[in-house]
Amino acid sequence: MWARALRVRFRTPLDRGRGFASKAGPQEKVQETGQGTHSPRLALQGADRVPAAKIEHLERLALVNFGSREAVARLEKAIAFADQLHAVDTDGVEPLESVLEDRCLYLRSDNVAEGNCTEELLRNSHHVVEEYFVAPPGNISLPDMVNKTPSPTAE
Amino acid sequence: MAASVLRLIYPGRRWALAWIDGGSRQRSGTQTGPASNWARGQSSVAQLSLHTAQKPRKGEHKWAAVVGLEIHVQISSNSKLFSGAQVCFAAPPNSLVSFFDASLPGTLPVLNRRCVEAAVMTGLALNCHINKKSSFDRKHYFYADLPAGYQITQQRLPIAANGHLTYSVYMGKKRSQMATKTVRIKQIQLEQDSGKSLHDDLRSQTLIDLNRAGVGLLEVVLEPDLCCGEEAAIAVRELQMILQALGTSQANMAEGQLRVDANISVHHPGEPLGVRTEVKNLNSLRFLAKAIDYEIQRQITELESGGEILNETRSFDYKLGCTVPMRDKEGKQDYRFMPEPNLPPLVLYDATSLPADADSQQVVNIDELRDMLPELPSTTRERLVEQYGILPEHSFTLLNEVGLLEFFQSVIKETRAEPKKVTNWVLNTLLYYLKQQNLAVSESPVTPAALAELLDLLDSKAISSSAAKQVFEELWKGDGKTAAQIVSEQQLELMQDREALEQLCQATMDSHPQVVMDVRNRNPKAINKLIGLVRRASLSRADPTLIKEILEKKLSL
Numbered sequence: 001m002w003a004r005a006l007r008v009r010f011r012t013p014l015d016r017g018r019g020f021a022s023k024a025g026p027q028e029k030v031q032e033t034g035q036g037t038h039s040p041r042l043a044l045q046g047a048d049r050v051p052a053a054k055i056e057h058l059e060r061l062a063l064v065n066f067g068s069r070e071a072v073a074r075l076e077k078a079i080a081f082a083d084q085l086h087a088v089d090t091d092g093v094e095p096l097e098s099v100l101e102d103r104c105l106y107l108r109s110d111n112v113a114e115g116n117c118t119e120e121l122l123r124n125s126h127h128v129v130e131e132y133f134v135a136p137p138g139n140i141s142l143p144d145m146v147n148k149t150p151s152p153t154a155e
Numbered sequence: 156m157a158a159s160v161l162r163l164i165y166p167g168r169r170w171a172l173a174w175i176d177g178g179s180r181q182r183s184g185t186q187t188g189p190a191s192n193w194a195r196g197q198s199s200v201a202q203l204s205l206h207t208a209q210k211p212r213k214g215e216h217k218w219a220a221v222v223g224l225e226i227h228v229q230i231s232s233n234s235k236l237f238s239g240a241q242v243c244f245a246a247p248p249n250s251l252v253s254f255f256d257a258s259l260p261g262t263l264p265v266l267n268r269r270c271v272e273a274a275v276m277t278g279l280a281l282n283c284h285i286n287k288k289s290s291f292d293r294k295h296y297f298y299a300d301l302p303a304g305y306q307i308t309q310q311r312l313p314i315a316a317n318g319h320l321t322y323s324v325y326m327g328k329k330r331s332q333m334a335t336k337t338v339r340i341k342q343i344q345l346e347q348d349s350g351k352s353l354h355d356d357l358r359s360q361t362l363i364d365l366n367r368a369g370v371g372l373l374e375v376v377l378e379p380d381l382c383c384g385e386e387a388a389i390a391v392r393e394l395q396m397i398l399q400a401l402g403t404s405q406a407n408m409a410e411g412q413l414r415v416d417a418n419i420s421v422h423h424p425g426e427p428l429g430v431r432t433e434v435k436n437l438n439s440l441r442f443l444a445k446a447i448d449y450e451i452q453r454q455i456t457e458l459e460s461g462g463e464i465l466n467e468t469r470s471f472d473y474k475l476g477c478t479v480p481m482r483d484k485e486g487k488q489d490y491r492f493m494p495e496p497n498l499p500p501l502v503l504y505d506a507t508s509l510p511a512d513a514d515s516q517q518v519v520n521i522d523e524l525r526d527m528l529p530e531l532p533s534t535t536r537e538r539l540v541e542q543y544g545i546l547p548e549h550s551f552t553l554l555n556e557v558g559l560l561e562f563f564q565s566v567i568k569e570t571r572a573e574p575k576k577v578t579n580w581v582l583n584t585l586l587y588y589l590k591q592q593n594l595a596v597s598e599s600p601v602t603p604a605a606l607a608e609l610l611d612l613l614d615s616k617a618i619s620s621s622a623a624k625q626v627f628e629e630l631w632k633g634d635g636k637t638a639a640q641i642v643s644e645q646q647l648e649l650m651q652d653r654e655a656l657e658q659l660c661q662a663t664m665d666s667h668p669q670v671v672m673d674v675r676n677r678n679p680k681a682i683n684k685l686i687g688l689v690r691r692a693s694l695s696r697a698d699p700t701l702i703k704e705i706l707e708k709k710l711s712l
Contacts, residue, residue, distance in 0.1 A: 062297045097290065097494035105499045107517050110232050110269035113239030114253035121249060121257050121365075131248040132362035135299035137354060 050076055219424045220451040221431075222387055222417060223379030226394065227372050228404045229348065229412040230273045236347055236371035237264035237307065244410050248364040256369040258302035263497050268519065270345060270371035271314070273403035275503065275524050277373055278315025278343050280397050280531055285521050287503050289314040291345075291495040296488070300350035300363050308346035308374070310492050314501065315343040320377070321533065322393040324386065325548060333547060338390050339378035348372050373404070379418065384447035388440045391415060396532040396554060408438050417447050420464070421454045429454070430464040434471055434478050446471035450478050535560070543567070543574035552582055558596035559586070565603035572610035580610060584624070588631055600633035609638040621695050622647040650697045653705075659697070660705045663689045674710055682706065 055072060059065055066072050118131050127134040232242055238253040255262035278285050290312045293305040318340035326332040350368035352361050375394065381387045395413055398404040406413040415438070420431035434450055437443040449471075454464050469478040504513070506522045530538070536550035539560075545553075553560045563581045567574060585606065589599060609630065613623045622642070629641045642648055650656050664671050667688060673681035682703070689702045 095494075098496045098499055100497075100499040103499045104517060105266055105501050107268040107271065107519070108234075108239070108265045109516065110234050110267050111239065112234050112241040114234075114255075115240035115251045117254075118247070118249045118252070121252055121254075124257075124259075129360075129362055131250070132353070132364055133249070133299075135352075135361045135363050137356075137359055137361050 050079070217424065218421045218451075218455050220382050220419065220421050220454075221379045221428055222381040222383070222419050222447055222451075224377040224381065224387060224391065225416040225418070226375040226377070226391065227348075227414045227416075228277075228375060228398060228406060230270050230371035230373060231402060231404050231412075232267060232269045232273065232371055234267055234269075235369040236267055236270050236345065238369055239265075240369065242370050243366075244412075246366055248362075249366060251366040252368065256302075256365055258304075264307060264495075266498065266501070267371060268516075271501065271503075271519050272524060273371070273401075274314045274343060274345050274373055275519060275521055276401050276528060277375075277398065277403045278318065279521070279525050279528060280401055281315075281318040281320055281340050281343070281375070281394075283315035283318030283340060283343060285315050285503060286312060287505070287508065287521075288312065288500050289345075289503075290500045291498045292492050293495050295491040295493075298349065298352075299361055300352045300365070300368065302350070302365065302368065306347050306349065307495050307498070309344035311494075312500075313342040313344035314503075316341065318343070320390060320394055320397075322390045323551070324389055336386070336390075338380040341376040341378050343376070344374045346372050346374055379420075383451065384444035387415075387417065387447050388444040391443060392440055392555070393532065400529055400531055400535075402529070408440065411438060414438055415443055417443070417450075419447060419450045419454070421451055421458065429458070430466050432464060432466065432478075433468045435468055435481060437471060442471055442473050445473075445476060446478055449476065453478065543578070545574060545578045549578050549582055552586075553578075556586065556596060562596050562599070562603050566607045566610070569604055569607035570610045570614070572607075572614040576610060576614070580606065580627075584627055588627075601627065601630045605630050605638060612638055612642060616698065617648050618642055619649055619695060619698060622649070625695075646694070647696060650693055653701075656693070656697055656701065657705055657709075659692055660689050660702065660709060663692055664706075664709065671710070 050072065055066060055075075066075065122128050122131065122133065125133045229242075230236070234240060235242055235253070235256065238255040240253040240256055241251045243251060253262075255264065275285055289309055291307050292310040294308050294310065295305040297304060319337050320340060321335060321337050323333055323335050326334055348367050348370040350363055350365040352363055354361050377390070381390060391413075395406040395408075398406040398413070404412055408414070414436055417434045417437060418431045419434065420429040422429040432450060432454070434446050437446055450469070457464060468481045470481040471478050503519050503521055504510075505520065509518065509520060532554050536547065536554060539545055539550040539553060540547055553563055559581065562585070563577065566577050566581065570577065585599065585601065588594075588601075589596065606627075609623055609626055612618045612626075613620060618626065625645070625647060626638050626641050629636065629645070630638060636644070650659075663685065667685070670681055670685050670688070674685060685706055686699055686702050689706070690697055690699060693702075
């Protein structure tokens with residue numbers, strides 16, 4: 001991850017030196033951000049607006065309520081920010097999966113050493129029944145879905 | 156892909172397997188006698204299709220079904236895959252949860268060596284290639300019983316791949332027709348189990364128990380080489396026995412230690428495969444077979460009436476005996492797979508690659524594990540056939556029923572009776588009684604020692620075989636009496652006194668002159684009637700061959 005992040009930072013000025021037009025592919029348009037950072041800003045075609053149906057679907061899957069136009073705009077900004085990664089040319093580069101890649105994976109012997117902390121764990125939950133965490137009804141089968149829209153919870 | 160043509164279309168080729176439902180601990184349904192419900196279920200399917208087979212419409216194509224399975228197996232270990240919390244079924248809610256299992260910030264996964272070994276052993280037993288380097292990935296989805304929002308699994312580079320599982324089916328009514336079949340295994344991957352959700356529809360809330368969250372699973376992915384529910388059930392049963400022999404999983408379906416998802420499609424042979432549906436969470440062999448056969452039939456009916464099959468997830472409603480659409484899957488679910496950054500690749504060694512200075516606690520040696528593999532079910536069966544001269548199908552039954560093989564071997568050890576006699580008593584009498592009362596072998600009121608004693612009495616001709624049945628029935632009542640005590644109390648021993656028997660024969664002949672006349676007139680059935688009369692007079696304590704001998708002598712035949 002580090003290596004890739006560095007590439008993004010260092011490549012951009014080089015590219016700029018060579019000129020955008022030659023490098024930018026058909027869908028990617030690297031622009032100056034004007035925000036005082038060196039990271040490129042990428043505008044993917046059609047990715048700047050998230051359709052209402054998609055928002056609804058995400059809300060249902062994640063049991064979150066975006067709540068306002070403002071929150072949706074924030075989501076769109078976040079997507080656009082992440083989409084910048086597409087600007088990086090990774091052809092022929094073996095992905096780095098972990099900075100620990102060359103380390104041995106430590107193996108633990110099969111002993112019970114943890115658990116028995118129900119009370120502590122449940123203290124994190126603001127809604128508890130007996131020793132259970134309580135969650136709003138999630139992905140329930142289709143026929144039941146009609147009357148039940150998940151209540152807004154986590155933001 | 157060699158998918159054989161759907162069996163439902165050939166009602167004549169019913170698969171008659173001496174099948175005894177694997178989960179004898181499951182007390183579902185009413186089972187009477189050794190013929191299982193399942194066999195009956197199959198015959199009703201066969202009858203159904205008889206109807207269509209008798210009047211084939213012109214130009215009608217045959218359908219072939221293609222079935223692939225994904226099997227989740229809970230690894231038998233003390234602690235979880237990545238945490239030191241205990242693994243135990245039915246513990247108080249959230250008592251077996253570490254901070255990592257609850258996905259608290261700052262916690263990291265630490266791999267359990269036992270789970271790696273279990274995966275390697277299972278891979279070896281299923282003829283897989285073991286990858287010396289495998290890696291972990293995150294599979295993301297939102298579900299309340301998955302607190303991290305992702306499951307750690309092995310999507311790109313699993314621990315084992317390209318194996319096969321061999322299983323046997325009996326075809327036709329003649330047991331001699333035995334077919335060995337193979338299903339390819341695509342891969343075996345290590346992954347975490349999720350927690351459990353209890354849905355409280357009344358209050359519209361879900362209760363979450365994370366005890367199961369993070370328990371080590373083996374996901375065994377089979378290639379779509381199966382063609383019907385029964386075949387799938389037999390393959391899964393074989394896998395279950397292999398896992399139990401290895402000890403890598405208890406594989407008890409009733410406790411969710413073995414769960415099956417089935418991918419099913421139908422097509423015309425020679426044409427591209429049809430759209431498939433996935434039936435999730437099948438947790439008994441009977442339901443597995445039923446669900447698959449139902450789904451195959453549903454797809455055929457749907458397609459023949461001009462409908463189309465949607466690529467959807469369905470669940471099996473065991474009360475209605477049908478599959479229903481399950482989860483909202485509009486649009487393809489994107490699991491956003493990514494490498495697990497907190498776990499470096501898992502490296503395994505063999506004798507050649509083992510570094511000299513390796514810490515033995517940190518090394519999993521494939522060759523060492525291969526040498527430690529126990530005897531697998533297929534080998535056990537071969538050994539039984541060879542060692543005791545029993546029929547192959549009997550060896551299947553002995554292994555199919557939990558604990559039956561151990562029972563059988565204990566009896567063999569303690570009795571002088573021949574293995575064939577023991578097989579007969581264990582498979583027919585004992586199993587019949589067990590099935591009638593829905594008991595597991597371990598719950599049998601007749602112990603192996605008691606049966607061995609009974610068979611000794613029978614073997615030494617101290618009692619007749621019908622008396623032995625009587626003794627067995629007494630033993631079954633379980634009042635703590637030994638076979639010998641029952642024999643002497645009920646005077647069941649065979650009459651050893653030839654003189655007394657001769658007198659009895661004479662008395663019977665005297666009181667039944669008509670039968671004696673018939674015998675003298677060469678009526679072939681008459682002698683048997685006379686033998687029967689003497690036996691009854693002896694209260695079944697006389698040996699029929701001896702009676703026959705005496706009678707023949709007396710009648711000078």
